[in-house]
Amino acid sequence: MSYAEANRRYFDAISDSYDSKPWFKVVNDRVATTLRSDLSWVGIPFTDSTTQPVRLLDYACGTGLMTRVFGPYVTSTQGIDISPNMVSTYNTRARDAGISEDVVNAVVGHLFDKSDPNPEALSGERFWDFDIATNKHDVGESNPEFRQKMNASIVVPHFTIDGVKQFFAEAGFVDVDVITMKEKNYMEFGGKKLWRTILFARGRRPMEGQDGPGKSEL
Numbered sequence: 001m002s003y004a005e006a007n008r009r010y011f012d013a014i015s016d017s018y019d020s021k022p023w024f025k026v027v028n029d030r031v032a033t034t035l036r037s038d039l040s041w042v043g044i045p046f047t048d049s050t051t052q053p054v055r056l057l058d059y060a061c062g063t064g065l066m067t068r069v070f071g072p073y074v075t076s077t078q079g080i081d082i083s084p085n086m087v088s089t090y091n092t093r094a095r096d097a098g099i100s101e102d103v104v105n106a107v108v109g110h111l112f113d114k115s116d117p118n119p120e121a122l123s124g125e126r127f128w129d130f131d132i133a134t135n136k137h138d139v140g141e142s143n144p145e146f147r148q149k150m151n152a153s154i155v156v157p158h159f160t161i162d163g164v165k166q167f168f169a170e171a172g173f174v175d176v177d178v179i180t181m182k183e184k185n186y187m188e189f190g191g192k193k194l195w196r197t198i199l200f201a202r203g204r205r206p207m208e209g210q211d212g213p214g215k216s217e218l
Contacts, residue, residue: 042132056130058080070134080106
């Protein structure tokens, strides 16, 4: 089984309960507060400082945390996730909140399939030229069956600051920065109760011949 298929199965299985735990809400609220407290750190002009459209790509969007964090500051958001169930939950929540598909919408997709590096389903104009791309990587609580699926996927339980900086640099980003949330956060992974430090990483894709900040990835 490929990593992609293992991820799809795992996140399909937990889509209904993915962010329902009380500790998860606390962590999500803290993430939102931290990122919104210093939008200039992200490095792009949001809608409160420009009249130009600001487009967000929420890759591996899950149920849409990054979409909710930056939603008030961008003009449109495109979510992509390998899990059909996560995409369904994401879109249902957006529609229930009265947000149209033109403003917020997600599709099923996989951008790292070496056998199909340019998937036709993701080739339209709406999948190009984003001003900011975000990704939230975490591990949710799981019973032994889910834990087995998680172990077969590419999800990992932790990162290091140096490792994240190296990852961004090797991907070709410049102005790379990694910061940490001030307080540690209580989480549960596979039945284990842990305190974790959350990292936020930012990098900019250099654009040839462009004056200005370029595109950002968070």
